[in-house]
């Protein structure tokens with residue numbers, strides 16, 4: 001099945017019996033029993049598949065998990081699966097802790113990572129003895145050297161970096177990580193499985209913030225880890241004890257959102273390309289970052305990974321001569337584009353990385369990674385592209 005079909009069908013309509021609901025209901029029961037007690041005993045003992053307790057799993061979560069795994073090319077039929085978690089951050093933490101369990105407590109990370117992911121590593125995991133090293137994953141020689149000298153227990157990267165949209169050579173990174181016996185975790189929130197499916201390129205774990213494109217409506221917080229085989233068994237065993245799972249109401253909302261995800265994402269990518277083209281011609285715009293740029297420093301990797309002419313829906317740009325108050329005034333002039341945090345929603349949103357996502361990053365690190373005071377990040381929505389352009393145009397002035 002193609003992704004537009006599986007987004008609508010995977011996971012649903014599983015209920016046996018005379019009535020089959022067309023969508024999966026919200027199962028709120030905290031525990032389950034069976035007509036014969038021996039059956040519950042077998043479920044507890046993993047001899048039979050079934051539900052026993054709400055912290056382990058429930059039919060609503062299972063439906064969403066099958067759906068997300070299928071989108072990432074890891075359907076249960078191929079030995080794959082997913083765990084839906086209460087947030088994207090929790091999904092990252094669960095993936096990291098599971099793969100470091102019997103390995104060197106060292107994480108080799110891409111230099112440009114989501115802000116909270118850096119804090120998770122530095123402020124939460126480091127105090128527990130988990131060491132972190134950051135390196136530019138777009139520099140293959142630097143990555144190879146770091147693997148060699150640091151000997152990581154696992155490798156962590158994002159398919160597309162935030163907010164400057166750098167793209168590393170995913171399959172090369174995966175091959176080198178595999179050779180070093182370090183599992184590769186890929187945060188695929190920005191690219192989404194419509195554009196890139198990291199497991200197909202050799203990643204071991206894919207992590208998502210469901211909060212973003214997959215749910216897509218800015219009304220649910222959630223995360224997911226997708227993996228295969230023993231790794232899935234380990235994640236689930238950990239989850240049964242720690243209890244990070246997403247609530248059934250949120251699972252329902254996420255699943256409802258995902259049915260239209262490929263449609264929305266396609267539209268968002270096309271809108272983003274149109275907006276990037278407009279921004280490139282505007283005299284007040286100094287520089288535009290978008291993955292369709294023929295002079296993009298990672299052009300070769302982008303061509304390898306992205307197909308169908310879809311390059312994602314994030315566009316970043318620098319506004320000529322603006323300092324922080326100038327950027328704030330520009331954002332305050334927006335009439336339709338929403339100047340809020342987050343991304344991937346149906347509405348277009350703008351964020352100022354300098355004071356928002358990268359607020360706690362040192363000025364030196366910002367300088368080194370190219371985050372400038374006049375940079376804004378646009379998460380392009382599904383509106384009519386002409387209306388988005390018109391709003392940006394009036395806010396930019398001439």
Ligand SMILES: *Cc1c(COP(=O)(O)O)cnc(C)c1O
Nearest residue numbers: 087088089114187189209211222
């Ligand atoms: C939002 C986001 C996260 C964290 O997800 P939450 O659902 O907010 O916990 C992780 N990685 C990326 C790339 C994100 O955009």
